Amino acid sequence: MKNSILEIKNLHVNAKEKEILKGIDLKINKGETHVIMGPNGSGKTTTANAILNNPMYQKTMGQIIFEQEDITNLKTDEIARKGIFMSFQLPEEIPGISVTNFLKYAKNKTTMQPVKVFQFKEEVKKYMEELNMNPKNMERSLNVGFSGGEKKKNEILQMLILNPKLAILDETDSGLDVDAIKTVSKGIEMFKTKENSILIITHNTKILHSLKVDYVHVLVDGKIVKTGDQSLAKEIEENGYNKYKNI
Amino acid sequence: MAKTNLKEINRNIYDIKNKDEYEFKIKKGLTPEIIEEIAKQKNDPEWMKEFRLKALEVYNKLELPTWGPDISELNMDEIATYVKPKTKINDSWEDVPEDIKNTFDKLGIPEAEKKSLAGVGAQYDSEVVYHSMREDLKKQGVIYTDMETAVREYPELVKKHFMKCVPVTDHKFVALHGAVWSGGSFVYVPKNVKVDIPLQSYFRLNSPESGQFEHTLIIVDEGASLHFIEGCSAPKYNKVNLHAGCVELYVKENAYLRYSTIENWSKNMLNLNTKKAIVEKNAQIDWVTGSFGSKISMLYPMSILNGEGAKTEYTGISFAGKGQNLDTGFKVIHNNKNTSSVVNAKSISKNGGKCTYRSLVRINENAQNSKSSVSCESLMLDNISISDTIPVNDIRTDEVEFSHEAKIGKISDKAIFYLMSRGISEEDAKAMIVRGFAYPISKELPVEYAVEMNQLINLELEGSIG
Known part of the structure; x- marks a missing residue:
């Protein structure tokens, strides 16, 4: 038990009064990388949002335990401060706040410690180089006018800087070209340690080519219908989801 | 520019009420006798007294505006139009009476003067209590003084410009202003003198059930430049206070003026202020305005681009909370060729507050090859707040570039x-x-x-x- 970081128990979630998740169970241990795969509309993004307790989604049943603590109904910012991060499928554009100020502020809020400016700058610089990011973007308004690829890289940059215990990556690979996927995968590899856990949510398998994962879960119509290892992803790549749709 | 101690400011500071002490407070209401008494108290020259009485006649003839926020709660019989504080004009903060000085100290004005201003004026109720300017500017012929001193010492300049840009017939509250005006600042920047550090006037209304009617007259002569800042605040009383100031700006050929305002009147204030600028050939006026306070504001600064190539920019934000109705905007008249105007207005409303952006862009027949671009954006923080945009665009020639963009959204x-x-x-x-x-x-x-x-x-x- 002591290695468990996240445990989801019989989670039911509604969005706009319609039941999307119909009883999900999932356990992630420290240092593990899990993948939730599934066709469009199966409830993948809902799962990510439910963990962060987005008020636009309502939990009707079930529990979410993070490091032995019930976080089901905590506020989003409290959950973030516990050490859960989510990379957004469509990161929001926030005019008037520079990336660098936002990062510094978020770092300060999640760690609840003053940010050491010099160290912070060095760290940001290092990661931006690794992610092939334009340093000029740091002074631009958060995500405003960023290309799809720039936005996703910016999410990965935030993950590296905030260094959460669990990172949830919601469709981080969608809409990216081959080179950008490689860069993003590199960022995820840098983040992976013995302690950090990752939950990747995706509808395709591109990102899994360059990333080693421990478990693959297949989500169809609000339920996890199969769990396996990396070979399950390969099988789905070849055969699609059809055989799981009528279970 | 160094930061001042305004950083630690909070609303409590604005709300500190000093005891309503004064040397003289005029009877409430408006009659020729009251106007004559104000003229007497202020030692007006004869022409100014006559001017006041004529303005009162105009005031009595004009109707309240039939559009915009409802201001029927204003009863002029309940407003004291002239409150003389217990002090003269001082040129050293040390000489300003303790309670008044404390107020300005807390607002950070003397501190700001030391750090980042070339000159400061401070008005308390109806009279200016402090005025000073850097020596080097005086030597260059810059005049920065209170309006009464200007009437006495620079009668020709004042007579030529006073309420010529904003005539008393403009609307009822301008007429009122003409009758009871008191205090305010006069600035003259001689030809080709560049004032590189801002001048600032701060207006504070302490006395309850009273009005502030300061007059600001600025002349930036050919090729000169200036940045003028005005700040306003008042503590909150239960009764209505009235602010009907008037700002007249003359920007001569090739001159530049930047006029910045932070207005944080208390939320019982009716802010019915009038501001206009006449801009001549290749000259430019930029307005920067932040409106936070007041119960009702009706404020539409106006640039009249008379000279060829004249330019104006307006950058403004208003923030309306519970019980506030801020009706603001910008007006520009393009009266000559190659003139240009740029408007960037934003508003925020919350807790049932109402923000209206009301504007006029007029490009006259003779203003060929002019450009105007207007952008206004509103943000509402909840479902009970209101935001509205009422633009009037009156374009009388085809040879113009004009764009208007309005966005209203929720957080x-x-x-x-x-x-x-x-x-x-x-x-x-x-x-x-x-x-x-x-x-x-x-x-x-x-x-x-x-x-x-x-x-x-x-x-x-x-x-x-x-």
């Missing part, structure tokens, strides 16, 4: 969730979004005012969650 739940997912509380997330929205305006303000504006936004947002 995005998705954006709040995004920020909260980074450990930022809901309150902070909202404040960040609002500050970000206001940033294009706040970056145009002098730095200490930008800090004050962010403080005000935080203050206004406190407790607005849930």
Whole structure:
């Protein structure tokens, strides 16, 4: 038990009064990388949002335990401060706040410690180089006018800087070209340690080519219908989801 | 520019009421006898007394505006139009009476003067209590003084310009202003003199059930430049206070004037202010305005681009909370070729507050090859607040470039969730979004005012969650 970081128990979630998740169970241990795969509309993004307790989604049943603590109904910012991060499928554009100020502020809020400016700058610089990011973007308004690829890289940059215990990556690979996927995968590899856990949510398998994962879960119509290892992803790549749709 | 101690400001400072002490407070209401008494108290020259009486006649003839916010609660019989504080004009803060000085100390005015201003004027109720300017500017012939002194010492300049840009017939409250005006600042910048550090006047209304009617007259002569800042505040009383100031700006050929305002009147104030600029050939006026206070504001600064190639920019933000109705905007008249105007207006409303952007762009027949671009954006923080845009565009020639863009939106739940997912509380997330929205305006303000504006936004947002 002591290695468990996240445990989801019989989670039911509604969005706009319609039941999307119909009883999900999932356990992630420290240092593990899990993948939730599934066709469009199966409830993948809902799962990510439910963990962060987005008020636009309502939990009707079930529990979410993070490091032995019930976080089901905590506020989003409290959950973030516990050490859960989510990379957004469509990161929001926030005019008037520079990336660098936002990062510094978020770092300060999640760690609840003053940010050491010099160290912070060095760290940001290092990661931006690794992610092939334009340093000029740091002074631009958060995500405003960023290309799809720039936005996703910016999410990965935030993950590296905030260094959460669990990172949830919601469709981080969608809409990216081959080179950008490689860069993003590199960022995820840098983040992976013995302690950090990752939950990747995706509808395709591109990102899994360059990333080693421990478990693959297949989500169809609000339920996890199969769990396996990396070979399950390969099988789905070849055969699609059809055989799981009528279970 | 160094930061001032305005950083630690909070609303309590604005709300400190000094005892309503005065040397002389005129009877409430408006009659020729009251106007004559004001003229006597102020030692007006004969022409000014006559001017006041004529303005009163105009006032009595004009009707209240039939559009805009309802101001029927204003009863002029209940307003004292002239309150003379117990002091003369001082040129040293040491000589300003303790309680008045304390007020300005807390507002950070003397501190700002030391650090980042070339001159300061401070008005308390109806009279200017402090005025000073750097020596080197005096030597260059710059005049910066209170309006009464200007009437006495520079009669020719004043007579030529006083209420010529804003005639008393403009509207009822301008006529009222003409009859009872008191205090304000007079600035003259001689040809080709560049004043590189701002001058600032601060207006404070302490006395309850009274009005402030300061007159600001600025002449920037050919090739000269100036940045003038005005700040206003008042403590909150239960009864209505009235502000009907008048600002007249003359920007001569090739001159430049930047006029910045931070208005934080208390929320019982009716702010019916009039501001106009006449801009001559290749000259430019830029307005930067932040409106936070007052119960009702009706304020539409106007640029009249008379000279060929004249330019104007307006950058303004208003923030209306509970019980506030801020009806603001910008007017521009293009009266000559190659003139240009750029408007960037934003408004924020919350807790049932109402913001209206009301504007006029008129491009006359003779203003060929002129350009105007207007952008206004509103942000509503909840479902009970109101935002409205009422633009009038009157374009009388084809040879122009004109664009108008209006956006009204609510604060995005998705954006709040995004920020909260980074450990930022809901309150902070909202404040960040609002500050970000206001940033294009706040970056145009002098730095200490930008800090004050962010403080005000935080203050206004406190407790607005849930």
